[in-house]
Every structure is written in structure tokens, then in C-alpha cells.
Amino acid sequence: MVKNARPNKTLDRDLGSRVLLENANYAIRKPLVAPALGGVFIIVAILLTSLVFGWAGNGLIIAMAAGLGAYMALNIGANDVANNVGPAVGANALSMGGALIIAAIFESAGALLAGGDVVGTISKGIIDPTAVSEPRVFIWAMMSALIASAVWVNLATWVGAPVSTTHSVVGGVMGAGIAAAGFAAVNWPKMSQIAASWVISPVLGGIVAALFLWLIKSQVSDQKDKITAARRWVPILIAIMAGAFATYLAVKGLKKIVSIDLQYALLIGAVSAVLFYFISHPMIRKQSEGKENSKETVRKLFTLPLVCAAALLSFAHGANDVANAIGPLAAIVHTAEAAEVVAKVSIPIWVMVVGAFGLSFGLLLFGPKLIRMVGEQITKLNPLRAYCVALSAAITVIVASWLGLPVSSTHIAVGAVFGVGFFREAHWRVTHNNELVQQVVETEAGKAGKKKRKHRKLVRRSHFLTIIAAWVITVPAASILSALVFLLLNTVAG
Template sequence: MIEKAPVTRKQTLDKDLTKIIQVEQATSILSRNLIAPGLGLLFLAFAGILASFYVGANASMVIIVSAAAIGAYMALNIGANDVANNVGPAVGAKALTMTGALIIAAVFESSGALIAGGDVVDTISKGIIAPEAVADPSNFVLAMMAALLSSALWVNLATWIGAPVSTTHAVVGGVVGAGIAAAGFSAVNWPLMGNIALSWVVSPVIGGIAAALVLAFIKTTIIYQDDKIASARRWLPLLIATMAASFSTYLVTKGLGNLVHLKGSALLAVAVTSFVVVWAISHVHVRKQSAGMQNRNQSLRKLFNIPLVISAALLSFAHGANDVANAVGPLAAIVAVAQSDNVSSHVEIPLWVMLIGAFGISLGLLLFGPKLIQMVGDQITKLNQMRAFCVALSAAVTVIVASWLGLPVSSTHTAIGAIFGVGFFREWYTANSKRRKTYLARRMTENGNHIEKDEKEERPLSAEEIVHRKLVRRAHVMTIAAAWVTTVPISAILSAFIFYVLRMVS
């Protein structure tokens, strides 16, 4: 008798267990995606509770609590979007890990906001809307709430599509839209708006040109020299000292402008002192760190790590000091008007309002910041330590020089423009530099047509490769440029719509 082979069937229990496991895994993935929004909502609730605690039960409590939640929402979005420009290049260059960048940015953003965030803020956003145009307290409160909510919604959308935008421009657009809805077109300071529009072009162009010039200098004086290490010892301390002088001036005039007031010779003395002190320290440090290094580009990059980390921290501090006003300025104005029933051109910022702005920016960075940080640092163009250093240095120098010349610039647009400048310059340099071609040809001759791993991207390219090789992703260029151009008008339109809705329901 022939025995039949046993039929192997998967038991029903096993099938059910497998399905249960799959459902649990899917649920776990979905729940992880909901953690960040859930924590964000908890922070909004906390902001409202904090506001009610300080304000107490009175007729204006509902308005102030609502405004506090909207201000907290704006602070979260500032952290999610705007902070990426400060730490993104260092992360893309692998001078900082994502975790390290988040910690450094969160600490220094909060410190900048709380230490140097300022205690006085213009309620009508630096003269964009004439105060007498919205002198009615109820209209003013609705206008500020509409401006705050519209700008927060736009920055949130920009973060979702992966576009770093200027939160200052978003707030300006919100104020303009609400002001027009409340008092008509004549209430807007249109010459000032013209300067802001000019900054859309001026900021990225100047930042890009400055970054390209710095990268050209580094390539000429260090990278394509026979003795790279000796050249780095000579020039790198000067570059670091220049960045230090720029940052010290930037911090004194922008980040610490509410604590110290220096102008003219005093400001120049700060810059010169910073330059000399940092040059002396970095001269010793670079010489010590470069001892025994191989004469390779990979070795050079390590020398830029510490300056990049320091620049990320300083930029975060200055950003926290400056841009916290985008979240707490309109909120502070709403609180002051709701409590006094009187519109003032300047208001004091209560400590609890500043806490909402400071910790909201840090929380938004920790919960939602990695997406934009990754995009800024890695997806626009490939950054290494030297290129990221060019971005940091050019951004600081551009903002300072533009301030001296009275040119309107955006730090966000300047930093992103610098990244574009680095990428486009590399495209041009790869195709046209005789120095690069001569250097690489000599290197390949000396090494038997072999070049080291970190020089492969600099190898001579054929005409077809040059056509197809794009070092800047064009899709990001178009997305970011479109977001920049539309930030003010979309924020304005949205703000006007929200203002009308609020006035109808109030």
C-alpha cells in the first residue's frame, strides 16, 4: 500500500496570530506618527491654561486664552521651519548628528529668546500698519489674531511641502492682510512693503554670491594647493576669525540688541577684538589638530567641524532672540489691549508670554524640525564641512554688511541662497576651472590615473556628463522660490479672510 504524503496546512490559529501581529505593527507605526501632533496639541492646551492662570477670570479671558493657543501654534511652526537654516548645513556636512543638532538648537534657541528676546515690541509690526488705522481695540485684537493664525497656517503648510520660508515675512503678510481688511489699503505703509519685497531678491542673491566667493577662495588657497595642510594652517584661522567677528557683531546688533546698545567705534572695537582673539586661539588649535594629518581633502574637512558646531549654536541663539517676537509680539499686543482696552504703539512682553514663545520654538524644533533640517542640509545640494562653513560665514557676513548699508535682507533667504550659491558655483567650477583641471590632471599622472576617494567628484568630466550632472536639485529651487514669493500675499489673503470670519462670529 502506498502511503499518502501528509498534507501540510497552516493552522487557522497561526493565520489569526499572524494577522493580529500585522495589525499591531501597523497600529504601532500609526501611533508613532501621531505622537508629535499629540504633544503639539498638549502644548497648545498648556499655553491656554498658563494664560488663564496669569490672567484670571475676567471678560477678556476667552480672548487671551485663544490668543495664547494661537501664539503657541505659531511658535511650534517657527521651530519646525525656521530653525533648520541654523543647523541644517552642519547636519548635512556631518559635523553634527541630527540628535546633537536638535539639542544644541533647542538649548540655544530657548536661551536666546529668554535672555535677549526683548521686553518691548512694536504692536503693528514695525510700522507696516498705521496705529491710528486700527485704533478700535476690538478691531485691533481681531486683526492681530488673524495675522498670527494666518502666518502660522502658512508656515505649517510650507513645512509640510518642505520649503524653508521667512516667518517674519509670513507675519508681515498677516499684518498687512488684516490691516487692509480692518482699515483699507491706505492703512498700509507701501514703501516699507516695497523694501520687504526687495529682500526676496536681495537676500538670496547676496548670500549666494558671498558663499560662492568664499568657496572659490577656499578652493584656490587650500584645496588645490600641493601642501593642503600648510595652506590650511595659514588661511583657516583667518577665515574662522572673520566668522567670529561677523557673529560677534551680529549678536551685539541683532541677538543682544535689547540688552546692549553699541554703535560706531564701539561696535568696530567688538569686531576687531573678536577677530584678533579668535585668530590667536584658532591658529594654535588648527596647528595642533592638523599635526600628523595626511595631505588629503578628507583630512581638511575635519578642521572645519568645531567652527561649524559653534556657528550653529550662535545662529540658534541669535535666531531665538530675534524671531521669538514673531510668535509673542502679536500675542503680547493682544494681551495688553484686551486688558487695558486701549491700543498702544508699544507693549511690554509678560514673562509667561515669552515662555510660550521660547519653549514653543524649541518643542516645534524637536517634534517637527528634522524634516526641514534634512532638506536644508542634504537635499538641496551635497554639503561637506568646507561648503557648510562657506554657508555659515557668508550668511553672517551678508546680514551684517546689509544692515550697515541699509539693505533689507532675510536671514532665512540669505542662508538658503548661500546653499544655492555653493551648489551652482560647484557646477560652474567643475565645467570651467582651469586650475581644477590642471590640478587633477597632475594628481592622476602622479598616481597612475588614480585619485583618492574624496576627489572622485572632482574628476574631469566629459561634455555629456557635465550636461547631465546637476549639483543643485532644480525641483527644490522652484519649490522654495515659489514659497518665498507667495509667502506675503498668501498670508495677507488668508489673514483678511480670517479677520472677516472672526468679526462675523464675534
């Protein structure tokens, strides 16, 4: 027995070493799986397109453009979709897997069912169409815009900054337009409006979210009888959410199915609000029966509405933002086939499929990083706070559409998260003002008598500064990169 002990120990060590090597090998290979699958999707998009259009002449251009459109769609799914489901994950209303599944389904449904059948070839009207009326120049400009905007969103995802893909595409189109026809080709008043949205979007989103959080805290969470207050106010808040999303989807999400004016959309929203108030009132009463009179009980009442809000935001996002990926692609396809530059083009179904599947694959492969950033790392969220973020995203877009203001859904959602966090800081300081005066800590030097106040920071300043910086430089960065790509393509092809 003693003789066999040493070989067994040696065998155990060998097996342990092998397991460690296999684990190390897996850890090295794991980060490469998602990029490899993303690359496969891009290659498949190129190959399937080439089967239809061939490799000769314009067929090669269309196939390459399909690959770029697929790459852009992957990046939009990786970056932009986090804004819709991130708060629900951070609030533990959804698991990461559940959020990915819901977002992928509703993003794809929004893109395919309501993604629009016509798209503008010159994004947001920022470039004079006559300045790039030559088909060859226009194709290289759209190619450059796709490459630059996709690379910038990819970089932003890598550093963990949720940015506006709309602004990335705008910057890409502007840079290529300037490189092709000079600064006079740019509609500078329109660009000024877009620049203003950098400030308008997050500020509006933050204010609206903070106001709803204040309303809920003052009227429900901070009341002595929280259950009675919740039964009174939660159905009203659900009704507001239903009305806001019904209006939002009518205005933004269903343009392909039916065109609805804002006044009729508001009427649809009002009817939906009344309907859901009477539906939710008995449900909330039943859910709260026999529950403890606590803030935790109030928060749980918002869990299901929050999940519904995440799904609806994903549907509306897919309906709207898929055009950022496929707009330039659809323009390239039309121009290559018809040899003409037009203001608007129809979207072929295969182009829409590339955009829809790209959004979903990008979300599933790369989305968790930004979902955690938005939902967990900026500030601490619970179902109540996350509900305020989702509600703010829908309401702010409606208000901005009514006022004719160009806003970014990404900036609104992330701004709402900031608004909730900074409101909590301000509320804590006001509530604990007397305690703050007495609550002191010794300095690091440890000198007796030298003390300072202890302030509670509920928003991570490093993330705040990183995201703001990314927002500010998105359009200039995408523009410069696009101009360089255009000059390179024009030189090589010319």
C-alpha cells in the same frame, strides 16, 4: 516529534502575523504623535493663561491669543530653525539628535536671555497705527495675523519649503490692516522695501557663501601642500567667523541686555577676530600634525567651528525671531488689559516663556523634515561648504544692517546653500571643460551618431523652484488669508 511540528509552524505564523499587525499599527500611529504633543502644548498654554486671567471677558481673548502664539511659535521652530543647524547635519558635523538638542538649548537661551523686552505692535511699521486705533479692531487684526501667518508657515513646513516667518507675520498684519481700514492704511514704501528683500536676501547670501567657497578652494583645497595652506588660512577664516558672530550678536542678539551701536559692535567683532586668530592658530597646527595631505583632512578642520556656528546662529535666531511669535500676542495682551493701542509694548515674562518653549518644542517635534531639506536635499554639503553657509548668514545680516536693507535670515541661509551648490556646478564645468566636450552619451532613442553633452547638476531644480515659489507668494498668501480671517472674526464678534 512530527506531530508537534505543524502546531509550532502555525504558532510561528500567528506570531508573525501579530508582529506585522503591531508594526503596521505603529506606523499608522507614529505620524500622529508629534501633532498630538503639539496640540497638548497649545492646550496647556491656554489653560495656564486662563488660570491667571480667567475665562470671562478679556481673559478669554488673552487665553485664545496665548494658544495662537503657542501655535505660531511651534511653526517657527519647525520651519525657521532648520536654517541654523541644517547645514551642519548635512555635512555630518552633527547628528540629527545632537542638532536638535543644541538648537533647542540655544534657541531657548537666545529667546529668554536676549529676546528683547519691548516689541512693536505693528510689525515693521507697515500699517498706520491710527487706522486700527480702536482696541477691538486692533485685537481682531492681531488675532488674524497670528492665525494666518501660523497656518501659512505650517503649510510651508508640510510641503518642505523653508520660508521667512517674518514675511509671514508682515503679510498677516498687512492683510488684516487692509481688511480693517482699506489699502490707504498700508505703508507701501515700507512694503516695497520688504518685497525687495525677497531678492536681496538670497542673492547676497548666495554670493557671500560662493565667494568664501572659492577662497577656500583656491587657497587651500586645490593647493599641492594642503596642510601648510590650511595652517595659514583656517585660523584666518575662524577669526573672520568669530568677528562676524561677535558683531552679529552685539547688533542683533543682545538688544535686551544692552543696546550697542553698529560702530561699537564692529569694534567688538574686530577684537574677537584677533583674539580667536591667536587661539585657533596653535590648535589648527596641532590638529593637522601627522595628517594626510588631502581634502578630507582640510574638511575635518572645519567641523568644530561649524558646530559652534550652528549654536551661535540658533542663539541669535531665538533672540530675534521669537518676536514674530510673541509680538502680536504681547500686543493683544496689552490692548485687552489697558484698552488702548500703542506703538510698542513691554513683553510679559510668561509671554516670552510661551515663545521660547514653543520654538524648542516645534523644533524637536517637527524640525527634522526641514533640517534634512536644507542640509541634505538641496545640494550635497560637507563641513567646508556648510561653514561657508553659516559664515555667509552672519556676515550678510551685518552688511544688510549697515546698509539699512530689510533682509530675511531664512532667505539668506537658504540662498547661501543655493549659492554653494551653483558655484560647485560652475566650478565643475570650468574645471572639466575639455572633458565635457568629449564626454557624451547616447540619446534615449539610441540612434547612432546623435549624441548630447552630459552636464552635471549639483542643485536639485525641483527644490529650488518650490522654495522660490513659496518665498514669492508668502506675503500675498498670508495677507489674503489674514484678511479673510479678520472679516470672519469681526462678523462673528460684531
